[in-house]
Amino acid sequence: MLETTGGYWSPIVWIVAFIVAFLMAYIMWGMGEKKHAKGEQEKPFLSGQDEPSKEAVHVRAGNIYWGFTETLSGYYDFMKKIHTGIINDYVLWLLGMAAIFFLAIVLPGVIM
């Protein structure tokens, strides 16, 4: 039981609720038609084509979120541009951030 500022979180209660919900779903599922025995399912109908093999339809990692990266291509192009992989740039980023912190932390003290 974890008390948070807005309420509480208890994994035990969550697991009990999960099991109850799972059992209910399982019972409902068991009440359905039992016409098909295992192994007798029909093959999917693909406009008369043969079903392609599992190897042929497995989506490879590079293509899974193609749509997402394509939509945000402006952002990703920018990100690729700054992730150069050159050690000089890494040091430049470090110094640049130090300069920004300098402006934010030291300058107010000097001005006042």
Added chain:
Amino acid sequence: MNDENGEGLSPIVKIISGMIFPFIMIFSLYVIMHGHLTPGGGFQGGAIGASAIVMLIVAFGARHTEKRAGEEKLSLFESIGGTLFVLVAILGFIMAATFMSNFLVGSAIFGEIPPFGSNPGILNTGGILPILNFAVGMKVIGGLSAVVLAMALVSKEDD
């Protein structure tokens, strides 16, 4: 210029560096042993000692040095130095109150308490400091020369 092994410098350099080698080592030992009295100590003395071995690498070539004082041997020397250092520090628990306590003060080994005022430097003082200096010296001699030897051997791999 080269001898039959195809590496190293001329015989003059080899003989002279062979003659100087023990003297540099003795000087290194001197700096290490007087670490608690004069500027210097384990690291500086160890660096001098390592430079003697580096001189051998330059004069005789890396492969020849590897046969006589191999990287494995030097690393072992280094490990023994490190172990000695930590062991002396741990003895502080057992012999006195805390880690790194100077438990040798007042004892016969390096335990003499120096008289007030300027003195010519009494070697038998400092408690565990001379021992720690010695351990650091061993570690630096072993480590530094092993590093240079390894680098020399790796850059030889090309040709």
Added chain:
Amino acid sequence: MIYNIPFFAVIILIAVGMYAVIFRRNLIKIAIGITIVESAVNLFLITLGYREGGVAPIYTNLPANVVIPGGMVLPVPQALTLTSIVIGVAVLALMLSFIIRIYQYYGTLDSKKVRRLKE
């Protein structure tokens, strides 16, 4: 004023070292740049402990009849510098051995070409 000059040297050395690290593309020059910055920081530490006319702090006790006008310089920054030098040796050795290996595998020391890992 004259005792502030080392601090200017520190600033100049840091600038030179950083210039080498940021704008030089040769990996060995980058390593040299880091060593220069490190020397600058060491110089800074040593200068902090300096006293005008001070002597080296290697007495056990000062004799009663001897007066040193400047006193002793502060030994703590010297100990810090020594530690930092030892660390610097290790860093330099490690970087140089990496550079040797990089040269073996990439055949170049140009930092713009040593970038198989990016994005």
Added chain:
Amino acid sequence: MNVDWLLTHSPALLIAIPLLAAFLTPVIDRINKKARDAFVIIVLIIAEIIMIALAWDVFTGSAHIYTMGASSPTATIPAQAAVPIRIVLEVDGMSAFMGLISTTVSLAAGFYSLAFVKKETGQGRYYALLLLMLVGMLGMEFTGDIFNLFVFLEVLSMASAALIAYRFYYGDAVEGAFKYCVVSSLGALMVLFAIGLLYGQYDLLNMAALAKVMKYTTLDRIALVLLIAAFAMKCGAVPMHMWTPDSYTVAPAPITAMLVAASQASLYALFRICFSLYGLTLDVTTVGIIIIALGLLSMFVGVTMALPQKDIKRLMSYHAVSQTGYMLLGVGVGLYLLGKPDFDTYGMAAMEGGIFHIINHALYKGLLFLTAGAIFYKVKTRNLNEMGGLAHSMKFTTIFFMIGALAIAGIPPFNGFASKLLIYESAYHVSPILSIIAMLVSIITLASFVKVFHSAFMGPPMENAEEGDVPKSMIIGMAILTVGIILFGLFPGWVVSNIVHPAAQALAAQAGYIGSVAGGA
């Protein structure tokens, strides 16, 4: 040798034993390889046991002080002096908490390494450096002396850099190590310069004594800038994170898990500097906003960069950056609210969330990197496009990966959910935008791990994959972390009130930190 003696000396013992073992390992390696493996594991187990005992004592009692070389461990101020001049180890709640993480991850990495590096050369030095990494982490976390912090930071950096380049025959491993070495040594030099600035003003190196006299002058501000920049870089905050994916990707998997704990030691140093060294003297609003901004940037950029990656370890490395953002956000909110009336409610909850997230992250990200290593061990590639169907042969690894992935995405009932919940709720109080971004990042995290799970474990089995799972010692290493995840997930209330709260309290209460070393605040 009774328990009291052991507890009194445990801070020094925890550093001394792995250090001694690190020097002894190459010697034992020359005698017998099996003995060396057993020796390393025994040392890691001893360190873990001592650490648990010490942590328990600290959480239930008070902070442990240990003065090196003094007549008694608590004699911090020598008779002739007015300020602490010896090296002081100070183990308060936060230090003990971080120490627990370091030893646990090291133990898992040690077990895992037994099989993982079996075919490599130079294993004696591998284990010596692994133990030195543990020494560096524990030293950074325990020390009360700012110069010692620098020394242990360098010990940690050098050992890590050498281990990243351990499989130097891959070429790019050396590149990653070189990049790590350059940025971390520059960062360490910034820290040293800041130490010089502080020492020049106050003639002190002890953090508690420094905190007592801290005036927040312009020079102090410059030192703070240098320290924040260096440690934020070392913990991998965007936009100084570029070294993180480079070095995490090429390191051997157990070392990557250790590197996660190592960057958290830097995170600890950042928090220690902000809270204990400067405390309320600094401008908490400005610095708090800076840390929150770093956290938000890290979370968002890290996770979006992770999504399109094709290299499994590179993807996970970007997630490590992203998860570091959560910790920065949580503790940054705490720092922002420090000294304000809301601190006792929302600020404390945010800090608890951030600190709880540190240990959760070390557990599940360590586990995920170990599973990535197991995949690499089997299929000899890190490219996700070339994998598939590994669930057919690697049953244990699949289960471990699923647990780790669900935990990192914050799916209940695993531990990631509890800490993220604390962060969401308290950050919402500062600004709802913070919580919204944090939740969005959590969703993308889940999406990218679905991608890894789909492409590595699902689908038809690979043609050239070997049968069977990885060796037993690797499974033990992963199981240690999995048990931690499940326990922390099932009992978050107990963990927060007994482990996390003392740690957050130790950070927030600067007076306690000063008082225990330098006498009354």
